[in-house]
Amino acid sequence: MKLHMQNLTKSYHSGHPVLNVPDGTLGEHGLEGLIGPNGAGKSTMMGLLTRRIAPSTGTVSLEDDTDLHTLNALQSHDVARLGLVKTNQRIQGFESLTIRDSLRLAATSHADETYRGVLTGSEQDDAIEADIDGYLDRFKFEDPDGFAKSGGEKKLLDILRCMIFKPKMLLMDEPTAGLPEDVTNEVMKMVGEKVKSKEMTVVIVEHDLELIWKHCKYVHFLSEGAILFHGTPKDVKKNRVVAEKYMGV
Amino acid sequence: MAYLLFSLSLLLVYVGLAQMLHVQFGLLGIPNFGVVGFWGFGMYFVGVLQVQLSMSFIDAMVLSSVLLAVISYGLGHLILRLERQAILCATIAFSAIVALLIVTEKWATMGVVGLGTIRYPLRVFEAEEILHFVILLAFVIGAQIYLMRLHKSRLGRLMVAIRDNEELAASLGKDTFRVKLRAFTITATIMGILGGLSAALNQFLTPNMIVPSITFAVWISLVLGGKEHALGGMIGVFITFGIFDIFIETYAPVSPEFAVLVPNIKLFLYGALLVAVLLYRPTGLLDRDTEPRDILIGSLGAIAASITAVVTGLSWIAKGFESLAARAKKDDDA
Amino acid sequence: MWIVRDSIFIGLLEASPLILAAMGFTLIYYLNGFINFAYGENMTFGAYFAVMLNVGFGLNFYVAIVPAALLAGCLSVASYLFIFRPALNRGVKPSEMIILSVGLSFMLRYGLVLFVGAENAYLNEPPIGFYNFMGLGATNLQLIALILVIIFALNLYWLIYKTNFGEVIRGLANNEDLAQVSGINPHKVSVKVWFIAGVAGGLSGIFSGVFALANPQMGWNLILITIMVSIVAGVGSVRGALVASIVAGILTSFITLISKPLYAEVVLLVAFILILWQRRGKMA
Known part of the structure; x- marks a missing residue:
């Protein structure tokens, strides 16, 4: 491109x-x-x-x-x-999203974020979860299920968000x-x-x-x-x- | 009993309003300070259509909701790109417009004379009040279930992201303005539907029902209960409305002279409470991760403690007033 | 043509409390960057202080104005010291500062109701005389209010734009850290600004009370239009607030003359929302 x-x-x-x-x-x-x-x-x-x-x-x-x-x-x-x-x-970051949620947000297509989806509730997309696991294996965060803590972690998360998109x-x-x-x-x-x-x-x-x-x-x-x-x-x-x-x- | 049922129904209306405000402010960061405008629009519009044009309740409700949806969509278009302070002022302005038009458009609203009588939507049984209460209850429970699911859903995650950092969310391909506009339109319209249901509850409408203290009561409930928690608004309403408008009015031992002061004491305490919460516990009672079990225990404790405190305080004040009055009377006699 | 003349005349007379309120409100908005709803109660309390001194202690109306305005200034400083500064220090965001100020506003308003009741209070006004002015009537009180407002407004204008202190305020509003480095004590300056703003608000309330009556709700009824005027004038421009409040006064009386007074308010409110929309992205 x-x-x-x-x-x-x-x-x-x-x-x-x-x-x-x-x-x-x-x-x-x-x-x-x-x-x-x-x-x-x-x-x-x-x-x-x-x-x-x-x-x-x-x-x-x-x-x-x-x-x-x-x-x-x-x-x-x-x-x-x-x-x-x-x-x-x-x-830059989303202060109330955990590292995983932040990555999920970036990986999820906007078309899947619907009002109906709230009711049908297909909560996890296996392909996205596998993708996230891959990144989190490669790049170590202090607490991958929690929030990005240091400035370095936030910066890395910013890059990974773009990658997973x-x-x-x-x-x-x-x-x-x-x-x-x-x-x-x-x-x-x-x-x-x-x-x-x-x-x-x-x-x-x-x-x-x-x-x-x-x-x-x-x-x-x-x-x-x-x-x-x-x-x-x-x-x-x-x-x-x-x-x-x-x-x- | 009838009065208690009325109060409980009104409590549910407030819970509904707080739930909608939770989506607007708690999830999306839209500070809607015109709650009473949307609610009042629905209430009066349904009332006018029913009384002046003899429309059925359902027809009136549908027409009112469609109109309010169009209005809030238009309003949202104008204000949702603004920064938050401006949104807050614009929504207050909107509710002021609604309140003013209700006074000026006497041909429809009867102005300060008042508009009535609005009948209950369902009149199949004798117990129409109970049925209306059940409708409201179902509505609120439904909304609550949806909210709890919303918090765990992709849409909910996106809303929180927009609140935290809208520009960043947009740079990840999210159409943030449309998300906000849709959510605002839907929740504002539901506020109007709650207004329509309140019309039947109140039966007789006057312009002095459309006052800023209603917006304020909803806000204090949400902020006190916890604006980011799905249950925050509901808990907040239970505490504020439950204590002041149900418990004290129905059960507390207050003398009639003192009873007229209660609404003012209530609003004074609401103000003080809001200041205290924002200064000392900005998240409110429930922060975003509070577990349901803690909520149950905590809220039972809090309700018990506050009822005790308020009742003790009130009876003290009431005693003081009575002795003052007695002394004044003695002086007069002398 | 009479409509234009009449609306300018009536507008100027009726705008005088608004001019003061808009300027005082703008000062705080400019310095601390948040909308202070409790400023409305600042006006209410100003009026009630005057009632207390005038009716309660039997002071002459003109004598009562000064201590009443000073008391309003003290109230404003107290709200800053005990509520707003602690909140700012805790890092409360502007949108939540407004909610805080609404909370304080309700607290003060209904605290006042508990003390003085919800009924209207009246000042013991000096005898009212009518003056004829190119075929238009005005009372001596209206004219005195207008003159006092002009004097106060000019002073405030001079203070902000022509003095050292004004420069300090502007420096502080633009960049607190930088101002601090250059030896300005932001705390002291803020206290002074809140005092001046409080005095302006108190005077505004007193004059509103003179024209009509004092009521615990008066501040809340005035604050919305005050906020509108200040925002429309451009954030933190005292000059703009001055002009916008005069324009709003004249506009209100113009619409009032051709329709009902309540419609004038509706039109202004709609115009306000449209102006906000048209200016999107240009607010601080």
């Missing part, structure tokens, strides 16, 4: 645009990275892509195997149903911030597997460049609201603009 941006701009109070992308595509290469200095517009771009922020001009469209969907008229739940989901940079395209907004190193490695391993088996395409926004170089096949460099360069990690590392603007060389 790919994301196309066309003439996409966002400006606040008719000022200078914080983001300006005449033409761009994300997700052509399986696992991609998006890097750039603070204030480059990465978060704005993420918000625009998932329809949390309305663009000033331009269109975002999502291309899957058969169709091209323009996202402009859609609400954020419609975007998610098309298969585009994002993990959160800031910790089975998106076709996943945007990860600074997934490693706040996660212990071994968990980060395991998450990246899992992401790698999913991309390899063509279950989803993934775009990672990260400050941790080592992680980007290690895992991503392709990297976009964003600065001052524009995509200044993109290419393989090798090319990006060698690029003079990137070096000057970002890596402070």
Whole structure:
């Protein structure tokens, strides 16, 4: 699955645009990275892509195997149903749902959450439960039947919620911030597997460049609201603009 | 006996309202402060159709419910995307509109003169009051069973998720606005149906029945009982309405001069109780994980303790008033 | 044209209590970020303090106004210190703060009923004189109320927008942590703001009492329109509250002149819901 941006701009109070992308595509290469200095517009771009922020001009469209969907008229739940989901940079969660319930919520199709279902009460879906067990075996929580306790657990739960939703395209907004190193490695391993088996395409926004170089096949460099360069990690590392603007060389 | 039956029926109406408010506020986080508006709309509309147009109770109820469903759907569309403080103000405004229109539209509601007499829906037996009570009881039990199941269901889980973090739920593909709109429409309409059933109970309607203290009584019950627990509203109503409107009015030894003060004391204590609960036990008596067995034991204990406390307190105050009155009389005589 | 002239005139006269209430209410909303329903009882108690001093202790009406308003200010501070601040410290959310304030409102209102009864109370007003004003009548009391309100409103406006203290309030409302770092004691400022708001509410209640009568329910009847005016004016803008309350006063008297008074309220309430809807996402 790919994301196309066309003439996409966002400006606040008719000022200078914080983001300006005449033409761009994300997700052509399986696992991609998006890097750039603070204030480059990465978060704005993420918000625009998932329809949390309305663009000033331009269109975002999502291309899957058969169709091209323009996202402009859609609400954020419609975007998610098309298969585009994002993990959160800031910790987000449902404080009254246990870890399992939170995962069940993400895995359950909205069409099954009905008033009639309350009466017929098919409480458990075996496929979903097996899926959840799989994730909880792989990633250890202090109390998997209770609530996520530490910030790290909440962050991990946020990522797992997105995974179990089975998106076709996943945007990860600074997934490693706040996660212990071994968990980060395991998450990246899992992401790698999913991309390899063509279950989803993934775009990672990260400050941790080592992680980007290690895992991503392709990297976009964003600065001052524009995509200044993109290419393989090798090319990006060698690029003079990137070096000057970002890596402070 | 007839009065007790009336009180018990009214208690069930309050339980029903608290159950609906539990779905709105406890599960979805919609602070509906216009409960009396929805209830009063149903009550008056059913009354007007029956008295002025001689419609049958069932027809009046159906017509009223359809209309109220349309109104609450429209209102929900306007307000459910707003943040909570704004929803609260808008629903109060709605109930104020209903109360004002009941006074102004004299041609239909008879205004302050009052509207009557509304008959019971079922008149097959002599004991129509009992039958009406049974209808209400069945309604409340049905709603309670549904609520308990809702708490364990996928829909209930989704509602709680929306209350906790609506944006996150939407990012997982949930159409949160539609869930809220539907639930609001359904529960607000049921509040109106409870109003329609109350019309027959009251038989004679006056605008001063549509007062904010009804909304408030439902709220205090839910918050006191536990807004996140399926049984919270019911327990809360048993305690508040059960003590003040049934126990004291029917059994407590209060002198007539003192009895007129009881409603004011009640509302004063409700206010104090609400402040105390929000400050010291925000979840209410039952938090979301309280087990049924604990509820039974706890509530029996609580009811016994509060009845003792209230009766002792009241008889003390009553004695004080009597001695004051006696002294005043002595002074007068002197 | 007479309708326009009359509604402006009557509207201004009748809006004067509302102007005070809206400004005072807005101050609290602005500073602490929640809707305080108990502010209605602040008005009621202001009126009853005046009745107590005026009728009970036989003070001259004009003399009684000052201590009554100050007492209302103290009541407001007490509600902040004993109820709202502890709740804010416990992290009660804004939507629950409102419920808390409704609880306090009922407690105060029915506590008052227990003491003074539910009947109306009347002030011993000074002799009433009628003045003719371009063919329109106004009583001396209405005119005095209007003048006092204008003076108070101007002072409040000056305090918020032209003084150091006003800057501190605005700083605190926007960012408590930052304000604290720059050496502001938020607690002291809050107490002052609640006092000023309470005095404004008390005065508002007294003048409502002058125009009609004092009744334990008067605050509850006034608070809804006060909240509406403040929200429509934009969150926490004292300037906006001033303008909106004047507009609401004029609008009410306009609709009243062309229809029945109760319809005026219905129209305002419907307009309120529509304005909220139209502004969605723009509230704090």
